[in-house]
Every structure is written in C-alpha cells, then in structure tokens.
Amino acid sequence: MLLPITYNASLKDLNTFGVPSEAWALVSVERWLQVAHAVALAEDANRPLLILGEGSNLLFRGDYPGLVLRIHNQGCQIVDERDGQVKIRVAAGERWHAVVMWAASEGLWGIENLALIPGMMGAAPMQNIGAYGAELAQVLTQLNCYDRAQKRWRTLTGEACRFGYRTSRFREADAERFVITECVLTLTRDGEPNLSYPGVQAELELLRQRAGTGADASVTPLEVARAVSSLRRKKLPSPEVVGNAGSFFKNPIVTEAHCESLKTDHPELPTYPAEPGHKKLSAAWMIEACGWRGKRRGDAGVSERHSLVLVNHGEATGQQIWHLAQEVARSVHDTFGVNLEPEPQLL
Ligand code: FAD
Numbered sequence: 001m002l003l004p005i006t007y008n009a010s011l012k013d014l015n016t017f018g019v020p021s022e023a024w025a026l027v028s029v030e031r032w033l034q035v036a037h038a039v040a041l042a043e044d045a046n047r048p049l050l051i052l053g054e055g056s057n058l059l060f061r062g063d064y065p066g067l068v069l070r071i072h073n074q075g076c077q078i079v080d081e082r083d084g085q086v087k088i089r090v091a092a093g094e095r096w097h098a099v100v101m102w103a104a105s106e107g108l109w110g111i112e113n114l115a116l117i118p119g120m121m122g123a124a125p126m127q128n129i130g131a132y133g134a135e136l137a138q139v140l141t142q143l144n145c146y147d148r149a150q151k152r153w154r155t156l157t158g159e160a161c162r163f164g165y166r167t168s169r170f171r172e173a174d175a176e177r178f179v180i181t182e183c184v185l186t187l188t189r190d191g192e193p194n195l196s197y198p199g200v201q202a203e204l205e206l207l208r209q210r211a212g213t214g215a216d217a218s219v220t221p222l223e224v225a226r227a228v229s230s231l232r233r234k235k236l237p238s239p240e241v242v243g244n245a246g247s248f249f250k251n252p253i254v255t256e257a258h259c260e261s262l263k264t265d266h267p268e269l270p271t272y273p274a275e276p277g278h279k280k281l282s283a284a285w286m287i288e289a290c291g292w293r294g295k296r297r298g299d300a301g302v303s304e305r306h307s308l309v310l311v312n313h314g315e316a317t318g319q320q321i322w323h324l325a326q327e328v329a330r331s332v333h334d335t336f337g338v339n340l341e342p343e344p345q346l347l
C-alpha cells in the first residue's frame with residue numbers, strides 16, 4: 001500500500017505551542033486500515049513513531065527523529081440505543097469539541113462539561129481528558145486500536161484502559177504501544193446537569209438571562225456545553241491568540257498529612273478530593289503564589305490569564321519553554337516542597 005510521505009516535514013503549524021520542529025517523515029491517513037502500514041513503515045526504517053492529533057498536549061523540545069502519523073478517519077453516529085442508554089461510535093480523527101456539540105444537540109448527556117477541550121477523539125483517552133467535574137472515563141466504554149506489541153487489531157473495554165486523573169495505561173506501562181482508531185461512548189437521554197464546578201451555574205444563568213429562557217424551563221445538555229465553553233473562553237488563553245497547551249502541569253496529589261501541614265502554613269491553598277488518604281492541590285495557586293503569573297523569559301512565558309498555562313509569545317523554542325517550566329517547578333518545590341509533573345507529552 002502506497003502512503004503519501006513528506007520527509008523533513010515542519011511541525012510548527014501542527015502543535016498549539018507553535019514551536020519549530022522538523023520530523024524525519026510525516027504521513028497522514030484517512031482510513032484506519034492504513035494505520036498498520038504506517039506503523040510498519042516506521043518500524044522497518046528503525047525510527048520512533050509519534051501519533052499526532054492536533055498537537056495540543058505535547059511540547060517539541062527539538063526536531064523529531066521519527067515518523068509522525070496523523071489519523072484523519074471520520075465518523076460519529078449512534079450505534080445502539082436501549083433503556084435511555086445511547087452508544088455512539090466516534091472515529092479517532094473527529095475533533096473532540098465537534099463531537100461534544102453534536103451529542104449535546106442530539107439531547108445526549110455525558111460529555112457536555114468537556115466542551116471546548118481542543119484535540120481529536122483518538123487522543124482523548126491518552127490522559128483521560130477532564131474538566132468542570134467530568135472525565136472521559138465516565139463515558140468511554142470501549143475503544144478499537146492497533147496493538148504494536150502483538151501486531152494485531154484489538155478492542156479494549158473502558159476498564160482495561162486503567163484511567164486515572166490525567167492518566168491511563170496509554171501514558172504509563174503501555175506508552176507508545178496502542179494506536180487508537182475509534183471510541184465508543186455510552187451517553188444517556190435522561191441525564192442531569194452537573195453544575196457543581198465553581199462558576200458553571202452562574203455562567204449558565206447568565207446565558208439563560210441573555211437568551212430570555214424562563215427559569216422553569218429544564219436545562220439541556222447544549223446549554224451546559226455553551227456555558228462551559230463561555231467560561232473556558234473567559235479563563236484560558238486561546239492557542240489561536242497565543243501558543244499554549246492548556247495546563248502545563250498536573251495538579252499534584254499528596255498525602256492528607258502532607259496537605260494538612262501545607263494548609264497550616266498556607267491556609268488559602270485550594271485543595272480537592274483525590275483517592276483515599278490523599279488530596280489534590282491547586283498547582284495554579286502555588287505557581288501564582290511564587291510570583292510567576294505573567295512573567296516572561298524572552299518569548300516563553302507564564303500566561304497572565306492563568307498561571308498554570310505556559311505560553312509562546314511569538315518565537316520561543318520548545319527548549320526555552322521547557323527551561324521556563326523547570327524554573328517554575330523548582331521554585332514551587334523550594335517554596336512548598338511539592339513536585340510538579342508536566343501534563344503534555346515532552347518530545
Ligand atoms: P496531541 O497533542 O496531538 O497528542 C497528545 C498525546 O496523545 C500524544 O502522546 C500523542 O502521541 C497521543 N495520541 C494522539 N492521538 C492518538 C491516537 N489516535 N492513538 C494513540 N495515541 C494518540 N486537557 C484536558 O484534559 N482538560 C482540559 O480542560 C484541557 N484544556 C485545554 C485547553 C487548551 C487551551 C489546550 C491547548 C489544551 C487543553 N487540554 C486539556 C489538553 C489537550 O487538549 C488534550 O489532552 C487533548 O486530548 C489532546 O488532543 P490532541 O489531538 O491535540 O493530541
């Protein structure tokens with residue numbers, strides 16, 4: 001099978017940080033059947049392989065010595081419906097936000113709080129995308145993938161993906177093993193809005209007032225998706241305006257004992273529930289407390305709008321952003337004794 005290959009391909013426009021990088025080769029496929037051929041192409045040439053979605057959760061710190069594969073398969077439809085449970089099958093190449101808006105406009109509940117997260121369907125299971133009180137893990141029941149270790153196509157259940165906060169087996173023990181080509185999400189027709197995350201309820205009410213919606217009209221998934229989108233636009237810098245990859249660090253999880261001692265010295269530090277015996281801390285708050293909000297090192301900077309977001313003000317390289325990230329993490333460690341772990345894949 002002949003695949004169109006571009007050698008020495010620029011990746012600058014293919015990552016939302018907008019940093020320069022060149023790949024040994026770039027291949028785009030439109031059908032999932034072509035994936036195994038593209039994988040073989042990299043392996044035969046003894047080169048590493050990177051599956052690239054919209055490049056909104058990675059940082060190129062230099063050139064990429066391997067083959068970059070983009071999967072553009074399309075398709076998003078209801079495949080099963082019974083007892084109010086609706087299964088949708090989504091191709092890896094579909095844009096995530098478009099899937100959310102389509103499902104919400106069909107009256108389906110389950111992913112409306114994940115509106116406006118950039119990227120493609122195929123990348124979403126990697127870190128179990130999450131926002132505003134929801135996570136992909138709650139709805140992903142199955143995915144289809146090519147297993148590079150066993151050289152065969154497989155179907156994995158949601159449970160087999162071992163999802164956690166901003167993680168899955170695809171980022172841990174099985175990093176680079178699976179190429180995801182399709183996901184099945186189980187949504188529901190009789191859901192309830194989840195407005196628990198600070199700010200969502202107020203944003204929803206604001207939009208309803210503007211639209212003249214009566215207070216007694218029941219809330220729809222589309223309204224929630226629009227409220228979350230509107231809130232996100234207010235809080236986060238858009239990569240179309242300034243290069244970034246969303247949160248650069250995960251919110252760190254520490255033991256309850258560690259959290260209590262931190263709260264003694266810093267009573268305002270926001271904390272969130274985590275697994276038993278642990279608490280999640282606000283990385284944004286700690287970075288801001290260290291004085292980083294809006295700071296720059298040349299064109300690499302910490303966003304003025306949100307201190308957890310590193311930005312490229314123009315001509316920063318991936319290395320410069322990485323140096324800034326290390327400086328930020330060091331200062332948080334020196335002040336709070338807490339390690340910050342990067343969220344995007346570092347290349
Ligand atoms: P890429 O960045 O291209 O790839 C990310 C990783 O997934 C890489 O390791 C890549 O190799 C792998 N990958 C991609 N496709 C496949 C595939 N088909 N098979 C196997 N591996 C694959 N994330 C959140 O969780 N919550 C948020 O609220 C959020 N907000 C964001 C806001 C902004 C402004 C930005 C820029 C990013 C945000 N992100 C958020 C991060 C990002 O949008 C998500 O992680 C998204 O899922 C990445 O999708 P992508 O297509 O850009 O993946």
Ligand code: EPU
Nearest residue numbers: 131132246247249250251270282284285288305306307308
């Ligand atoms: N805060 C500051 N300074 C700031 C921004 C925030 O001190 O500049 C503090 C405030 O106290 C605020 C708190 O941090 O109340 C939490 O802020 P926010 O609601 O923006 O959430 P976050 O913890 O910073 C996480 C995710 C986001 C996700 C939002 C909403 C991580 C690493 N990040 O951010 O995900 O959209 O919650 O659910 O978990 C991403 O992963 O790329 C991402 C953007």
